[in-house]
Amino acid sequence: MKVGWIGLGQIGVPMALRILQSGHDLKAFVRKPAEGEDVRAAGAIACGSGAEAAIDVDILGVCLFDDHQIHQALILDGALAAMRADSVVMVHTTGDPELFGRLSAHAPAGVRLLDVAFSGDRDAVLAGRIAVMAGGEAQALAAARPVLESYASRILHVGALGDGRRAKLLNNLLFAAQMSLAAEVRIQADHWGLDPDLTVQAVMTSSGASYAMSRFQGGAAALERIKPYLDKDVAMACAALGDDHRLPLTLAAAGAWG
Structure with missing residues (x-):
């Protein structure tokens, strides 16, 4: 073609x-x-x-x-x-x-x-x-x-037309919320005196494993690399949802990235 x-x-x-x-x-x-x-x-x-x-x-x-x-x-x-x-x-x-x-x-x-x-x-x-x-x-x-x-x-x-984007925005809302939680795992591990990298490894071999968590296996810099994209997508999702933006998933993502 x-x-x-x-x-x-x-x-x-x-x-x-x-x-x-x-x-x-x-x-x-x-x-x-x-x-x-x-x-x-x-x-x-x-x-x-x-x-x-x-x-x-x-x-x-x-x-x-x-x-x-x-x-x-x-x-x-x-x-x-x-x-x-x-x-x-x-x-x-x-x-x-x-x-x-x-x-x-x-x-x-x-x-x-x-x-x-x-x-x-x-x-x-x-x-x-x-x-x-x-x-x-x-x-x-x-x-x-x-x-x-x-x-x-x-x-x-x-x-x-537009439904592909709607599905992607919902996916990204969920991913943004998961990335926020994954980042907090590293922060809390450090607060408790644990090695954040070893803690991430432990989580990734346990029931808390997720794609978002896997992004932190290389260190905390993963969050900064992806932040501009998550900021954009969460703001776009909130705008597209309009009056439905008070849904718990949207609030969780917007609270972390809005």
């Missing part, structure tokens, strides 16, 4: 590499020369704009930090307008579930949108085992599936 790509960050680069390794043709928007070195070396065509990357492709993948960057790339910079009919734009970014209504208003006739939130880190992408929560038309997902399968081992169709 012919794939265009916007977003060569920590996750976008390994996704692009997996797409190339799976035999698809890829052209990617490279903002800075150093940004796309690995992808170009693997065979991607470098483009000077998102619109150029979107021309004459079957699938356009977007993996940016937030909705502001998506609006800039797809609407203001013209990538969405450059898409041909029967192509699919798949958006990986976690954000406002209502974004797709705004994007739909700017999409040319025949261009289909796909909400493909995901769970997994860089290592999981490189191993081809992230989980995807997809929202949108079944036909659009079927068209994008060969590309998604380059780096995802689980692809779950959870509903309409």
